[in-house]
Amino acid sequence: MPTQQKALFLLEPHGSFTVKDTSVPEPGPHEVLVEVHAAGLNPLDWKIQVYNVFVSEYPAIIGSDAAGIVKKVGDGVTSVSIGDRVMHSGALTNARGTFQQYTIVPDDIVAKVPENITLDQAATIPAAAGTAVLAFYNQPGTPLGGLGLTAPWDGGRGKYAGEPIVIVGGSSAVGQYAIQLAVVGGFSPIIASASLRNEAHLKSLGATHIVDRNAHLASAVKAITPKPVKYVFDAIALKDTQEAAYESLAPGGILLTTLEVELDRSKLSSDKRVTMVYGEVHAPVQRALGQTFYKYFTEMVATGELKPNNVQVLPSGLAGVPAGHERLKGNKVSAVKLIAHPQDTL
Ligand SMILES: NC(=O)c1ccc[n+]([C@@H]2O[C@H](COP(=O)([O-])OP(=O)(O)OC[C@H]3O[C@@H](n4cnc5c(N)ncnc54)[C@H](OP(=O)(O)O)[C@@H]3O)[C@@H](O)[C@H]2O)c1
Known part of the structure; x- marks a missing residue:
């Protein structure tokens, strides 16, 4: 396991995004370390940059969608195991944002990715x-x-x-x-x-x-x-x-x-x-509903009840994300989810 990784940082309020090296976070009890293979872009990302909302600590790692492979689990984790393909929604702290090569997720709001979809498709679903x-x-x-x-x-x-x-x-x-x-x-x-x-x-x-x-x-x-x-x-x-x-x-x-x-x-x-709606499964006020959804999430996708969005993969790993934000901001994205591959970041 590397101790260093690449992450996309929003440098300051209303600032620009830059790829920088940073340490790989360690999972604590009931936390999971995910190697992010696909990170989904959301309109919230550019709104955070433009309006300086929801983030209090800069430079900030943001990003609300991830799919990847479990690399480490903290004490007490039983919902997933090392090597599992998983998907989850990121949160707006530097350890939990998804625009990085490794991210942390609590073990009660992470779901296994069923065999019928790819990790790119999986990253369209959580948020x-x-x-x-x-x-x-x-x-x-x-x-x-x-x-x-x-x-x-x-x-x-x-x-x-x-x-x-x-x-x-x-x-x-x-x-x-x-x-x-x-x-x-x-x-x-x-x-x-x-x-x-x-x-x-x-x-x-x-x-x-x-x-x-x-x-x-x-x-x-x-x-x-x-x-x-x-x-x-x-x-x-x-x-x-x-x-x-x-x-x-x-x-x-x-x-x-x-x-x-x-x-x-x-x-x-x-x-x-x-x-x-407050679409945040991490929030304590609605965590219970989030946990219940994550229990049924894999099955709903496996049976085809929930089909992923169509995907378009951006070039250049995390460095390609800001151009994707500009497309979302300019209403130039139609019926497709933009996906970045953090592991392709140079
Ligand atoms: N409250 C929350 O917690 C929460 C959570 C998630 C998202 N959001 C917000 O919800 C909104 C949608 O997010 P998203 O990720 O689903 O967006 P998205 O996929 O980026 O939205 C793009 C789509 O919007 C459609 N669209 C734009 N203007 C439209 C209009 N006037 N009438 C009908 N369709 C229109 C376009 O449809 P066509 O291409 O077919 O024209 C396009 O396919 C964003 O503002 C986002 O910030 C809020």
């Missing part, structure tokens, strides 16, 4: 699917919470048969997992907004109807189903998509956003709830 899980199965709250749906492991499989759901931004990483969780719950129809070039892919995941993201959402939804829409999941959650999502929601329904609610809460109808 986005974890967010969709917390969004579907957490109880509603103000401002943070979920849709309050029954999870498949609690008897929710097929429970929502005949119930419509609208997913704004179906081709986003989070939106694709939301579509698939809607399928598991039995929702029908599953209406997703996206660019129409992504229609076939989203239907292959289980969406029943795709609405052009430039169309008037509420009218399009009404043309598809006469039923009141009680669940709307806005994976994009910009002001205009929130307004369109809210307009599509029926009285008695709930809107879930992935970004802060920009609707004027004082003007919201008392019979429509709005809540925002």
Whole structure:
């Protein structure tokens, strides 16, 4: 085992990213050291750089998605073993960020990668699917919470048969997992907004109807189903998509956003709830739901219930990550997850 590794550091608030040498972290009790073969990029990465949010210690190693090989385990670890292929969501500390060659994860929120997917595919799942899980199965709250749906492991499989759901931004990483969780719950129809070039892919995941993201959402939804829409999941959650999502929601329904609610809460109808997901399985307030998901995670992927996003691998290992961030920031990524290979860093 090397004692030194390469990591991508965000040097200072609003600063630039640079690859530097640093020490390989040591796993403590109930921690796992993962050799990161694939690290997924997320919009959060560039938002941390631009807005200086969520990180308190600089230079910072960030990154929220990893898949790789277990290299060491701390005392008490029984969930995984050395040599296992695993996937997990990183956290925003230097030992736990995923833009490095070796990272640490707690043993209760790491899952084995089943044989049917590659490590690149696996690295698309943890943060986005974890967010969709917390969004579907957490109880509603103000401002943070979920849709309050029954999870498949609690008897929710097929429970929502005949119930419509609208997913704004179906081709986003989070939106694709939301579509698939809607399928598991039995929702029908599953209406997703996206660019129409992504229609076939989203239907292959289980969406029943795709609405052009430039169309008037509420009218399009009404043309598809006469039923009141009680669940709307806005994976994009910009002001205009929130307004369109809210307009599509029926009285008695709930809107879930992935970004802060920009609707004027004082003007919201008392019979429509709005809540925002906090997609972080590491957080103590929702760790229990995260742990439960990680127990079922491998099986859901192995059975094909959760299919990974399509991937595009960036060149130059960790040095290629900042160019990927620029593409995400410029809205130049469509229905694909950008992946870096930290082990290819020169
Ligand atoms: N609250 C949390 O904890 C949490 C967790 C994860 C993510 N997020 C946030 O959730 C958002 C989505 O993240 P992500 O990783 O899933 O994003 P992503 O995969 O990078 O999103 C790219 C997709 O967004 C779609 N899109 C953009 N504008 C759209 C619009 N107006 N209508 C419909 N689709 C639109 C594009 O669709 P087309 O190419 O089909 O046009 C594209 O496929 C980000 O803002 C992220 O920061 C929040």
